[in-house]
Structures are given as C-alpha cells and as structure tokens.
Amino acid sequence: MAGHSKWKNIQHRKGRQDAIRGKIFAKLGREIYVAARQGDKDPANNQKLRLAIAKAKAQNMPNDNIERAIKKATGGGDGQDYEQITYEGYGPGGIAVMVDTLTDNRNRTAADMRHIFSKRGGNLGEAGCVSWMFDRKGVLTIDRDSTDKDEEEILLLALENGADDFETTDKGFEITTSPEAFEDVKEALEAEGFTFADAEVTLVPSNKVHVHGEMIKNILSLMDALEDHDDVQNVYANFDVDDEELARYTD
Structure with missing residues (x-):
C-alpha cells in the first residue's frame, strides 16, 4: 500500500504543486463550491464539504479562499452549475487511468478527454472499464520531519482510532482507512499534534503495472x-x- 499513488509522489518531486498552486487552489475552490451548493452549507452537516475542506487545508489553501467558495455557493440560485463526470481509459503500456471532472459543458470535456488520451498513446474507454481496479480509501501522509514521534507510537495511535493499514516510506508514514473512518482517524491524529502532507479520500489501485x-x-x-x-x-x-x-x- 505504501506509495498509494505514484503520480502523487511524482507531483511532489517535480515541485508541480508550487509551480501551479494558483490552478490547484482554483480546482479546490470549485470542489468546495459544488459540495456546498449541493448540500448543507455547514460542514458539520455535510461530509462531502468537510472532505473537500480537509483536502484544501492539506494543500495549505488559505481559509479566506475556502470561506469565499462556500459564500459564493450560498449566494442564491444564479451560481454556476457543474456536473461531476468520471472518465475511464487506458494510458501508454496499458495502464488504467481514471479522471474526475467538474464541468459546465459535458460535450466539450468529453471531446477534450478523448483528444488528450489519443494524442498521448492512450484511449478513452467505457464507464466501468477500469474502475474495478481501484478501491476508495482514506489516505493520510505524515512527513518524517514533521513529527518527533516514533513509528510504533504513530502506528498504535492510528490503529486504535480505526485505521486499516500503516506503512513506512522513505519520506514518512502512510495511514490507510476506510472512507467512513477517515475523519475519525484524521481528527484523532490532529488532536495529538500531527499535521499531514496529504489527507484525502482517494482511489487506490488494487494492482499496479510496472513501467x-x-x-x-x-x-x-x-x-x-x-x-x-x-x-x-x-x-x-x-x-x-x-x-x-x-x-x-x-529531475
């Protein structure tokens, strides 16, 4: 389970998150906006909104940005409507790829996805063609240099609060939970002073293709x-x- 997303690790290594931070914040703001618009505006009563906010905070998105996205969603019926669509396909070497989108024009987005896949040696597939290769999990990543607690102490604390798995990586510790237990584990660790390099409910591949x-x-x-x-x-x-x-x- 360690290194659940090679792409996530590569993004950190390439420094992409610093290079395109503005775009990342825009996407996180859109996710928060949609969660607030489709459900209760109070995160305490809206799990989807809570998870979106947790994801944004893990990326160091300013609180003002988060509050602005929620406020925009509460502004009435004239806000922009986004449709959530997941595209599935195959990349070079037959790897499985899933893409979550929020779009206000499904025809445009579908055409763009098809073009991106085909131009780069992949192909867009039908719904369900690769989703069976992924499991939805909560993943919390703690950088080694962000804590003075040892591995055993973190392991026990995580498992006691409902974590399913725990792995040590070169850079730190990776805790896996069910989607339902994610918030409980996260809050318990935060209460002990832990901060997270990443904290989100995500899709984890059940098998991997080595390239x-x-x-x-x-x-x-x-x-x-x-x-x-x-x-x-x-x-x-x-x-x-x-x-x-x-x-x-x-490099």
Missing part, C-alpha cells in the same frame, strides 16, 4: 496534460516505476 524506459516519459506526458485541464479535479493511475529510473525523467 520502464521511454514508457515513463509517455505516461508522464499524459498525466501532465490531464492535470493541466481546467475541468479535471483528480487523476488516478495504476502505474509503478523505480525511483532511480524515474529520476531520469523528472
């Missing part, structure tokens, strides 16, 4: 293009690659 050589470059090109699209909220894939080989394409 090599030029295939890595082709896959990263596809993932970058998908992430850069304004309608795309999240991208998930089941590829894996050795860190040493990855360094040739990302």
Whole structure:
C-alpha cells in the first residue's frame, strides 16, 4: 500500500504543486463550491464539504479562499452549475487511468478527454472499464520531519482510532482507512499534534503495472496534460516505476 499513488509522489518531486498552486487552489475552490451548493452549507452537516475542506487545508489553501467558495455557493440560485463526470481509459503500456471532472459543458470535456488520451498513446474507454481496479480509501501522509514521534507510537495511535493499514516510506508514514473512518482517524491524529502532507479520500489501485524506459516519459506526458485541464479535479493511475529510473525523467 505504501506509495498509494505514484503520480502523487511524482507531483511532489517535480515541485508541480508550487509551480501551479494558483490552478490547484482554483480546482479546490470549485470542489468546495459544488459540495456546498449541493448540500448543507455547514460542514458539520455535510461530509462531502468537510472532505473537500480537509483536502484544501492539506494543500495549505488559505481559509479566506475556502470561506469565499462556500459564500459564493450560498449566494442564491444564479451560481454556476457543474456536473461531476468520471472518465475511464487506458494510458501508454496499458495502464488504467481514471479522471474526475467538474464541468459546465459535458460535450466539450468529453471531446477534450478523448483528444488528450489519443494524442498521448492512450484511449478513452467505457464507464466501468477500469474502475474495478481501484478501491476508495482514506489516505493520510505524515512527513518524517514533521513529527518527533516514533513509528510504533504513530502506528498504535492510528490503529486504535480505526485505521486499516500503516506503512513506512522513505519520506514518512502512510495511514490507510476506510472512507467512513477517515475523519475519525484524521481528527484523532490532529488532536495529538500531527499535521499531514496529504489527507484525502482517494482511489487506490488494487494492482499496479510496472513501467520502464521511454514508457515513463509517455505516461508522464499524459498525466501532465490531464492535470493541466481546467475541468479535471483528480487523476488516478495504476502505474509503478523505480525511483532511480524515474529520476531520469523528472529531475
């Protein structure tokens, strides 16, 4: 389970989150807006909104931005309506790819997704073609240098509060929960003073495809293009690659 999303780790390594922070905040704001518009405006009564806010805070999104997105959603019936659509397909080397979008024009977004996949050696598939390869999990990542607590102490605390799994990585600790237990585990760890490099309910591949050589470059090109699209909220894939080989394409 460690390193649940190779793409997530690559984003950190490439510094993409600093380079495109404005775009990341815009996408997080849209997610918060949609969650607030479709449900209760009070996070205490809206789990989807709570999760969106937790995700935004894990990315250090300012509170003013979060509050502005919620306020915009409460402004009446003239707000913009977004449709949530998940696209599934295959990337170079046969890797499975899932793309979460929020769009105000499904025809435009579908055409764009089809173009991005086909131009970069993949193909857009039918609904359900790869979703069976992923499980929805809560994932909390703690950087090693952000805590003075040892591995056993973190492990016991996580498991006592409902975590399903715990892994040590080169950079820190990765805690996996069911979606239902995610908030309880997160709040329990926060009460003990922990902060998270990432904290979200996400899709985790049940099996991975190991890729090599030029295939890595082709896959990263596809993932970058998908992430850069304004309608795309999240991208998930089941590829894996050795860190040493990855360094040739990302450093």
